[in-house]
Amino acid sequence: MEQYFKVVVTLVLLAIGCQAQHNLTTGQLHSRVRELEENLASLAKLVDMQKSQAVPANNVVSGFEKKGSVRIGNGFTLGTSNTGEVGFHVSLTDDVPLDWGMKLPFDTIVENIGEAYNKAAAEFTCPISGTYLFxxxxxxxxxxxVEISVEISNGSYSPRYILNTVCDHRKRALLGGGSLYCGNTQNGGTAIVSLAQGEKVTVKRLWPRNGSGTVILGGGFSTFSGYLLRTP
Structure with missing residues (x-):
């Protein structure tokens, strides 16, 4: 209210100046001041009402918590962090011979926000329906x-493939004889896709369907990542 008092004093001084300029009577001046005081009182009531309706900052809930998370007590279900954030980054420790249909067993967990990536199963299980980046x-x-694919499935429908990449490290014949190793020894890509809760995401060998000799390089050169961008 101290601020309002200062405003009133300022307005009174302005009113006195107006009286000097426009020859207002004392009664007219008092009437103007009362009118201003009533307006300021109404404004103060409006400000108090807005303050009482304001939400405290510590009660504000993030968009992920409101839309995409299920609370149990004061926490969240498995698969989400305390803020509803979901993300992972994994890599391959050792070289791995990869047969057709085999999951690529990323076993070094660099980041696993929400614990939705299962190292033993070599798969990410979607904890919250939403839009993801892989x-x-x-x-x-x-x-x-080898042709590698990111596969999405839930066991009740044919899997869908959202990202295919080719890794080719074979010898090429040279003009005049001889050969040379060349090609795409390292490759990859990025995809944005909508997932439903419970769907599983894995990385598998898509092609060729037979034959062996395909070895995926470990040592952190082969990686897989995913992150929840938004919820519905």
Whole structure:
């Protein structure tokens, strides 16, 4: 209210100045001041009402918590962090021979926000329906050719493939004889996709369907990442 008092004093001084300029009587001046005081009182009531309706900052809930998370007591269900954030980044520790249909067993967990990536199962299980970003980077050893895909499934429908990449590290014949290792020894890509809660995301060998000799390079050269961008 101290601020309002200062405003009133200022207005009174302005009113006195107006009286000097316009020859207002004392009664007219008092009437103007009372009118201003009533307006300021109404304004003060409006400000108090707005303050009482304001939400305290510590009670504000993030967009992910409001839209995409299920609370249990004061926490969240498995698969979400305390803020509703979901994300992971994993890599391959050792070189791995990869047969057709085999999951690529990323076993080094760099980040696993929400614990939705299962290292033992080599899969990410979607904890919250929403839009996700996935990134895959694959490196293969010499004499290897492989087509790798990010696969989405839930066991009740045919899997869908959202990201395919080719890793080709075979010899190429040279003009005049001889050969040379060349090609895409490391490749990858990024995809944005909508997932439903419970869907599983894995990385598998898509092609060729038979034959062996394909070895995926470990040592952190092959990586897989995912992150929740937004919820419905």
């Amino acid at each position: 990134s895959l980077n694959i490196a293969c050893k010499k004499d290897s050719y």
